[in-house]
Amino acid sequence: MTDESVGHPFDTGEGWQPTQWTLPRGAAVDNLASSLFGQGFTDGIVRVLSRAAVRPDEMRRKLTESVELRVQGATLLIVETRLWSASVVPHPANPREYGRRTYALGGTGTTLPEPRSAPSKGAELEIHVEDPSALAQRLEDAKGRLTKENPLSEDIAVEGVLQPLTVVPLTVNHHNGHPAASLLIAADGSSRISAVHDLLGYSPSKVAYEWGGDDRKFRQEVNRWIRLVRKQGWENLSEEEQAKARALTIPARVVVGFRSDARANQLFHTAVRNFIGLTHIRPPKPYGPAVENEAKADAVLDVLAQPTTTRPARISASEKQWFAGVITEHDALAEGFSRHRDVRAAEIVRAVLGGGIGTARRVNDGIRSLTAKQRPKREDRVDIAVELILRPVRTEKSDALQFVRPRRAVLQRAYRMPEIEALPSDSPLEGTAEDPRSLEDLRDEALEEVEHGLGDSGRLGIAQTELAVKAAYYMAIAEPMALQREVFGGSGDEDDRTLPVVVRAMLSRRRGVFQAYEIVRAGRLGQKLYEVDEAGMLVLTVGGEARELTDSLVRHTYNGEALAEVASGFKAASLRWADVTTTVEALKKAVASMTRVPIHAGGASLVERDGWDSAQVSSLRQRLDRIDRTLANWADRYDDLDESGARESEEHA
Template sequence: MAGELTRHPGPDAAADARPADDVPLDMDAGWQPANWPLPRVNAVDNLSDALSSRGFTEGTVRVLSHGAVRPDELRRKLSDPAELRVQGGTLLIAETRLWSAAVVPHPANPREYGRRSYALGGAAAGLRVLPEPTTSAESPAELEILVDSPGTLATRLEDAQGRLAKDNPLGEDVAVEGVLQPLTVVPMTVRHRNGHRPAALLIAADGSSRISAVHELLDYAPSKVAYEWSSDSRLFRREVNRWIRLVQKQGWESLSEAEQQKVRVLTVPARVVIGFRPNERTLLPFHTAVRNFIGLTHIRPPKPYGSAVENEAKADAVLDALAQPTRTRPARISELEKQWFAGVITAEDAEAEGFSPHRDVRAAAICRSVLGGSTKRRVNDGIRSLTAKQKPTREDRVDLAVELIIRPYRTEQNDLLQRVRPRRAVLQRALRLPEIERHLRTELRLEGATADGPSLEDLRDAALEEVEYGLGDNGELGPAQTELATKAAYYMAVADPMALQREVFGGTAYEDDRSPATVLRAMLSRSRGVHQAYEVVRAGRRGETLYEVDEKGERVLTSGGEPRELTDTLVRHTYNGEPSRTDGQSTGFAAASRRWAEVRAKVEEFTKAVDAMADVPVTEGGKSLVERDGWDAAQIAELRRKLDRSDRRLAAWADTHDLAKEAAREQADDEETR
């Protein structure tokens, strides 16, 4: 029964289930970079001499020598460059680290094709597309570009940085892990029609989005990088050294989160192009070879793996993170559990090791390990190991959990997309049920996980008690309801016909547009729905067809006397989300729970209304009216007084509840000591 499941059906079940070692889950450490020192002047001078001897222009020698984090290393690599073949020739490259203050985005970035402003169309001078770079007349492995004035280039660099940060936002990713993949950096000389002295740049031919994100984090203006730091080594070294000295003075742990993010991107890995060997047959110029390289990378890149493959890879990385102990905490799953979750052991071997043969039990165990709140940090670490995504969302975690769950099913179906794809989509939406993260925790005994654990009947009875207590109607399922919903969702999704499908987008008013997670909550909020979920799991484990059941758990028969097969339409019609009207209760906790659900819904509605008001612009496409002009103070004061009164009432209820719990604990302690 419920006691055997060690579950608490009251509203504080989630709080009671919180593990003792629970810590804030959004305080992920991120990458701690090496403490790079400011290079010695003689090392910079030695690199300058080596670059000059290879025929680089004076400007390139200056920016590349002071831009190198380790000048001695780059100098050694000049004599033994790596080769990167491109269409039309071979680029000679040296892999090294550069200070981020030495690199700018490609000023004629091809990512802006399709939105460029052309002079023939009447574009303003400062916004017109820049000419394509050409090969430098002074050095065969440098580019050259001609612009009207420094202001022209500065405007284009600022505009490019803003667009790149908007179109390909990488700021959150590099803030946590820095730049992982090297930028392909090419020297470029900027010449000006107005007679201003040339400017030497190191441009990111491949990686403009990354360096733009870095500059945004560091608050670097590209024009300052291009026209101040590139021409004055003392200013450049002063800018770099202020961050180095900050770390040396305060220590990494004493830096604020914002300061740590900036230090992480103080340097970037780079493949610096230091030479070019053209194809003897085509004699393609250097600037064309660079353009071909960019096109191969972005215009005709390798075909993306696709979301399913990406989630598969991330899922394996997450399992590694869960199975790996840290300095302060043990592994979250064993090596055997890792193999079971990954699906790399046979069903017979899994059962021999003590794992359940039932797919729904494995699905619930995966949800508990991947989606449970107490493992969130480990899971996010695993995701970031492949993506460097700063803040993986709950949707990210659900999607990779689903890929693990459906691995056996996919194998059985030979990866037939017409069967696998809709079931993957349904499970992704169904397992976004927020209660899964709150209730499926390791300290609660999972039904079916061990031979001596709670039975399926125990789980059903505990869920029925939670229904009687009003859980579900109050807007949130209890622990037993949640576990049963998770297990039933698996069989309802893989059934044929599917008994749970995706919501209808853009349908008529008569079509049900609720998400599968919402439908599950409505279903498990009713005694009949609990009996239905129990029957789904029972039949699913036996490989039987799913049939509809009534309030007593008995099969519903058609007019012809045949059991009625369970379908998505039938489930949505039966569990339409309306409050129960059959029990007539107007008193007690169940009735109060329904009222609490209304309170939560109205508050959510109020929040959305405030957001909608904030979105009203002054003019089409303009700024928010209320953010610019505000709103009548007397009207707002009146509304705030009403909200304050409700807020004080809610706080009083919470205090009363806490006092009652404390009194109950003291009474229990007294009885135990008698």
């Protein structure tokens, strides 16, 4: 029998009967270690990886013909082999737990950092933690949660681990001076390795820090099971012992190399996360919408913060941390960021959603890196921005679904305003270190835009939009919420306008601008939100108390109707233009509604089969044609005056 040779397989019985492995000799382990040094690994990773191989000689041969595994922006080089289960731990920042993470910006200060690429620029990750107990506790928590939520122990007890785990080297550096730890983590397969450890009675922290740092203890642990099987024979083992023997080794795809695409300039940790996303955010076991958006949000931040060969970084490294919520409020202030949550929300909205097609392409690159979704929609980008905005809120509320879920839905709807995409990507926002404007200045600019009819014509101005983004944040977070989802299928009295329509109607009025200003002012001070009048003064009830702002009050006050006192001039005309565009939309909906009328219940469309009276259709088309010509005349007149004004400017230049 050679260094890692195999005995004869056990006779077939109930469940999988694994091959009886032997403990590799030291010479085989040393030979593999020599080959691994050629892959650019650090000494510690070479040691743990060479002893982890069940068949070191086989793995050494495979290193010369590693398999290429393509991910978005890079190629991973892998070797398929078997590893001892006592050598692998779960991913310490397992994305499956994104939805429960706490973030330092929310006040807990307990965020575990994401593994990053090692300085060697090879196929190795590194992570910095305060001390061994921080990572040990994280590994224990991960194992407990994974075995509870994704239980695989019963299946593995009978069949062992069927699909290979993707294993990546990780070096753990400690701030308190404790020696670095070298680990092998399951980038894909944390649930499986957690189930294996559960069967064997292994503590992942023990695997990481006790066996991981002591070769003798590691080999003793592995050899005790080998001796047990050899001594008693398979048929004499108890069911529990057979289950442990099946879990003693795991099939693995060990990442031994990495090559970034020439144009992507991608780092190793990004390639690993892209692989995880392609494996889990898509089937077979989706993480769920909120968690998917969390994972995609980090991928998007990576793309925005990473320069390419043709484009500079969209956000700085410190902005990335602030947006991700992984720094404390104190550290954020030290970096020059605002303490106000609405300013952070506006910055995230502008970085992820503003800037037009240029930003959309970069954000889509991040989404595709995890989902392979070829054409992400605007809604996808909005959902990602909202998850980033809500991270500190979720932490403060302990991720209470009854609080977070409705607010997530409201912000996702409100931030679908098309005006947001037109926000300049490089212009400063009120409240940032680069912008000297005050909140009052922003209010006054929005009032000027109202006077010019912006909003009534279907589009808010830049100041109106910025104020809307900030006010919508506090209106959604408030208790009770001052902005809620539209109601469908009610008695007919409910206001079923979408949130962008409601917010636009509000910011199109002077009173609405004053109201939005008051919302942001009060929100920043942690005060309740109250209604204001046309002059921006608080509205008092009969009892002399301020009237608290509610969704129904907002919808009633800003119902989209034209103001009766505005009867002439551009303002009056812009209000009528809003009526025109609204009527056209109503016509489109009416035509679509008529198209859906079936011949009979469950049948095909009546008009698509039988058509409609040609005389009635011709009459309506003639009226529409006259309207069309009138609108065309208005446009021609506008263009003529515009060209005339341009010529006059040139003549006087």
